[in-house]
Amino acid sequence: MIRFSILDQAPIPKGSDTHATLQQSVKLAGLAEKLGFSRYWFAEHHSTKGLASSSPEIMIAHIASKTSSIKVGSGGVLLPQYSPYKVAENFKQLEALHPGRIDLGVGRSPGGTAKTRLALTDGVDKSLNEYPRQLRDLSYFLTDSLPSDHNYAGIKASPRTSTTPSLWTLGLGENSAELAAELGIGYVLGHFINPDRGAEAFSAYRNAFKPSSFFEQPKGITAIFVICGKKDEHAEELALSQDLWLLRVEKGLDSRIPSIEEARSYTYTSKEKERVIHNRRRMVIGSPETVREKLKELSGRYQTEEFMVLTNVFDFDEKRASYERLAELFM
Numbered sequence: 001m002i003r004f005s006i007l008d009q010a011p012i013p014k015g016s017d018t019h020a021t022l023q024q025s026v027k028l029a030g031l032a033e034k035l036g037f038s039r040y041w042f043a044e045h046h047s048t049k050g051l052a053s054s055s056p057e058i059m060i061a062h063i064a065s066k067t068s069s070i071k072v073g074s075g076g077v078l079l080p081q082y083s084p085y086k087v088a089e090n091f092k093q094l095e096a097l098h099p100g101r102i103d104l105g106v107g108r109s110p111g112g113t114a115k116t117r118l119a120l121t122d123g124v125d126k127s128l129n130e131y132p133r134q135l136r137d138l139s140y141f142l143t144d145s146l147p148s149d150h151n152y153a154g155i156k157a158s159p160r161t162s163t164t165p166s167l168w169t170l171g172l173g174e175n176s177a178e179l180a181a182e183l184g185i186g187y188v189l190g191h192f193i194n195p196d197r198g199a200e201a202f203s204a205y206r207n208a209f210k211p212s213s214f215f216e217q218p219k220g221i222t223a224i225f226v227i228c229g230k231k232d233e234h235a236e237e238l239a240l241s242q243d244l245w246l247l248r249v250e251k252g253l254d255s256r257i258p259s260i261e262e263a264r265s266y267t268y269t270s271k272e273k274e275r276v277i278h279n280r281r282r283m284v285i286g287s288p289e290t291v292r293e294k295l296k297e298l299s300g301r302y303q304t305e306e307f308m309v310l311t312n313v314f315d316f317d318e319k320r321a322s323y324e325r326l327a328e329l330f331m
Contacts, residue, residue, distance in 0.1 A: 174200055227285045
């Protein structure tokens, strides 16, 4: 059975503001729980005008307090910029407040421009190549299993909890998948970023997986843009705003979501049209029947049963309706 979760970047539509957008996240999380979605995760983005989720830990605490059963997590904390020990304590604190409901998803992303990254690290030039070591240390701190010869042996992450946050790493290919497998943690493929190595990544993950205190079996999720409209034509109309939004985000321009009217009147260059077509590989867009068939095909190709969905359209009611249609399809 295909399961669904939500990855919320908290994108701000033009004409709205941060407060209104985050209030909509609260409403959407409540709807996701009611519909039977598995997880509700928040992204981490910095120095951007149009994405309101810069601190997933704070959003997790807020949303978990407004819901009762859905798992809440990060997709993902930008681990290379931070201390694995501090990240572990943040999420153990969340776990203490909401036992059994906290997911810790982390990623290797630099988090923005070089200047933004230095601001996050307080001027320390940290190497992205340290990510495997940091992820390993994070797993140690979460499970209180530091080796006796580790530099930080004897240090324990607090508060002490009877349950442990689930640990996931976000990735795009075989290297990240094999690292997740080695540590026995969950693997989230960023299909919505780059779908080129999806099948190979999940195959590598399953083949190399080692059971751990986090998971006994491989746990894979596909993160993907999905717009499920009433009909194919309706979905294509909704996608106009997401197409232009993504194009502008890639160029480092305005990251607020444009209206359908603005997107319809925008004059694309030939190169921009090619890029929009290329970006559609990162998405599933269509009627319920079209979406069902495309997701079933992708689930079979990737051999995974959980999709983490992003629906970055202008109108909140249309976003909500898209998720409701997904739930009717598979749940």
